Amino acid sequence: MMGIPDLSPLALSLRVAVLSTVLVFLFGTALARFLGRRDFPGKSIAEALILLPLVLPPTVVGFGLIMLFGLNGPVGRLLEDWFGIRIVFTWVGAVIASFVVSLPLMYQSAQGAFEKVDPRWEDVARTMGVGEWRIFRTVTFPLAWPGILAGLVLAFARGLGEFGATLMIAGFIPGETVTVPLAIYFSYEAGRTGEAAFWVVLITLLGLAAITWLNGRRRKTARLRGRE
Amino acid sequence: MNEMLKAVFNKKLPDFELAADFSMDREIVAIVGPSGSGKTTFLNCLAGIADPDAGTIVLDGRTLFGKGRTVKIRDRQVGYLFQDYALFPHMTVRGNILFGLPGKPEPPHVTELTGLLGIRGLLGKYPREISGGEKQRTALVRALAMKPRLLLLDEPFSALDDATRIKCREELMRIHADWKIPVLLVTHSMDEARRVATRIVKIEKGRMDELPAGPALLS
Numbered sequence: 001m002m003g004i005p006d007l008s009p010l011a012l013s014l015r016v017a018v019l020s021t022v023l024v025f026l027f028g029t030a031l032a033r034f035l036g037r038r039d040f041p042g043k044s045i046a047e048a049l050i051l052l053p054l055v056l057p058p059t060v061v062g063f064g065l066i067m068l069f070g071l072n073g074p075v076g077r078l079l080e081d082w083f084g085i086r087i088v089f090t091w092v093g094a095v096i097a098s099f100v101v102s103l104p105l106m107y108q109s110a111q112g113a114f115e116k117v118d119p120r121w122e123d124v125a126r127t128m129g130v131g132e133w134r135i136f137r138t139v140t141f142p143l144a145w146p147g148i149l150a151g152l153v154l155a156f157a158r159g160l161g162e163f164g165a166t167l168m169i170a171g172f173i174p175g176e177t178v179t180v181p182l183a184i185y186f187s188y189e190a191g192r193t194g195e196a197a198f199w200v201v202l203i204t205l206l207g208l209a210a211i212t213w214l215n216g217r218r219r220k221t222a223r224l225r226g227r228e
Numbered sequence: 229m230n231e232m233l234k235a236v237f238n239k240k241l242p243d244f245e246l247a248a249d250f251s252m253d254r255e256i257v258a259i260v261g262p263s264g265s266g267k268t269t270f271l272n273c274l275a276g277i278a279d280p281d282a283g284t285i286v287l288d289g290r291t292l293f294g295k296g297r298t299v300k301i302r303d304r305q306v307g308y309l310f311q312d313y314a315l316f317p318h319m320t321v322r323g324n325i326l327f328g329l330p331g332k333p334e335p336p337h338v339t340e341l342t343g344l345l346g347i348r349g350l351l352g353k354y355p356r357e358i359s360g361g362e363k364q365r366t367a368l369v370r371a372l373a374m375k376p377r378l379l380l381l382d383e384p385f386s387a388l389d390d391a392t393r394i395k396c397r398e399e400l401m402r403i404h405a406d407w408k409i410p411v412l413l414v415t416h417s418m419d420e421a422r423r424v425a426t427r428i429v430k431i432e433k434g435r436m437d438e439l440p441a442g443p444a445l446l447s
Contacts, residue, residue, distance in 0.1 A: 128328030
């Protein structure tokens, strides 16, 4: 009979997903706002690069990250030489993999959310002598929040479920880099089907909880906002 | 005549060019014209939301646009009441009105205006909880809260029923008599223009022409 498995994959998955979601929130929102407002040569290329991980196999993303952050990669060598920080085969690598694959989801959601905010609200605020940062904080962001929240939940779920890129850059080091999706794969491969099923049920419940919570929040926001 | 506002500028629009040649004193001037004739663009250029291609806009001796400078929207001191009011849906009536005065006590002129327009009982409510006439009054007080030097009203009465429209019109004229700032009112209704304004300027495909003062205006 199967005992309770080592729960470290759950703790690590949550740590990785939360950290990458925080980073994705900051970068995704800032990029969506910046690129949504400005036109410059190369903008479509910049947007394509952000969205690229959506259409690429995660293993390709993982390969690219190894080339960049590996010990012989330009960024990896720099971090190792200057700060003694190693990215490959550490949980930080898992955070970076989650960040890259979930950024497009956050970016698209935030961009759609900002586009829905009527620019007249911002113009009214400007006529009242209010600065751009305060307008963003108190008008644009709160009105875009339902869409940004949807992007956050998607990014969190994507980060939680990330497998291919994580395996390539962080590897399989029990207690160090094994997240829930990796635990499912390697438990099953080792013939521990019960343990794999445990993780499958757990991650399915987490996904369901996230979606249910998001839908509840959406309904609540719609009810509160109503029509202007 | 002392010119409070002088705006002479050009702006290319998709179908025609807006050629503005306009001046006014501390009066209420109505801009009339069909939809898509350039009325709102004219107001947007005065407020700084849109920039003319060339020309000058001078308000109370201060150049807002032209001569190599463009004053930012937030520094123009222009109050703007948008069509459909554009109240912030996530803020209360009080939050909307005092948005430009964060952390400051309610100034006396706001207390007076909210009392005059009968919306003091609504300060804690959200825009979705109040009627069209109440939204219009809220938006008017919000536009006046920062003590603007020019008030722009874009179709302010179009969404109101007849009785509310008449009341709101009277209130606007009363406020103008007290404040004595230039008020530019955009409307597609000639009747409304005649009832409120001291002068009427017609705008059609970007060309502005002042209509001769008729008996109704003179009275």
